[in-house]
Amino acid sequence: MTTQQIIDKASAGVDLEQGDLDVLKTMIELSEGAPEPEPEDKVIDPGKVLPAPMVRTKSISAGYVWLRRNSDGNLRQVNKNLLSTYLKQKLEDGRPAWLAPKVAWHGKKRVGTERCWLHAEHKMRPIADVLGLPLCRKANLLGSSVRLHMRKKHKDAFEAFQRYEDEQKEERRSLRDERMSDALTAALGGAKKPEAAAPEPGAIVCDVCSASFDGKTLAKAKANMRAHRYRVHGPKAEKEQ
Numbered sequence: 001m002t003t004q005q006i007i008d009k010a011s012a013g014v015d016l017e018q019g020d021l022d023v024l025k026t027m028i029e030l031s032e033g034a035p036e037p038e039p040e041d042k043v044i045d046p047g048k049v050l051p052a053p054m055v056r057t058k059s060i061s062a063g064y065v066w067l068r069r070n071s072d073g074n075l076r077q078v079n080k081n082l083l084s085t086y087l088k089q090k091l092e093d094g095r096p097a098w099l100a101p102k103v104a105w106h107g108k109k110r111v112g113t114e115r116c117w118l119h120a121e122h123k124m125r126p127i128a129d130v131l132g133l134p135l136c137r138k139a140n141l142l143g144s145s146v147r148l149h150m151r152k153k154h155k156d157a158f159e160a161f162q163r164y165e166d167e168q169k170e171e172r173r174s175l176r177d178e179r180m181s182d183a184l185t186a187a188l189g190g191a192k193k194p195e196a197a198a199p200e201p202g203a204i205v206c207d208v209c210s211a212s213f214d215g216k217t218l219a220k221a222k223a224n225m226r227a228h229r230y231r232v233h234g235p236k237a238e239k240e241q
Helices: 003-011 018-032 080-087 125-130 143-153 155-187 218-233 235-239
Strands: 042-045 055-057 064-069 075-079
Touching (some): 003 080
Antiparallel strands (some): 042 055
16 A cells, blocks of 8 residues: 555545554655755765865755645645654544545635734724824734734834833833832821822923823823824834834
């Protein structure tokens, strides 16, 4: 039985017998097994023995076969040395996890429904508006790929969101520490520390043009200033803040 016959057998949902696996292992060891391919041409003599300064030999692939992933229909190259491992894998419903590439695949491609953070209907759009970030119409992302999409397609916006979140966390941490300090002071019978005054208009100043900004909280004032920097002075100036 050839390697392709074993693949076809597994693709049909038939459990591989130990004999099949033994045959496959023997075929790999005797004729089909090979070392992993070199990333580049291999230097076999740097010029110390042969008169030529350097001799190279072209790398040859170890031997790969194409398998179709039954969960999403995508093709993948698999080293023949790992065939037995792949062909024994099953999906949760008992179907083979891998098929021969020519086997008809009747599944459905996964289509995402998640929106980009910059989408007009995303819950983070109000924050994006405060930060002066652009719109994105992408709305078919998989849940696991949203952050990757942001990092690759909207790097400056992603970093602006990260800074905004860091500022919010820092403000919440400061408020929590202040309340804990007040509670401890009250428990010990001491005088309560006066509340910190809210930032006054003009407390936050753009270091590029000296424009002043205020807000109900310090984080809001900073966000207004950052949005101004992004819109007026460009993403680079906002990033350097």
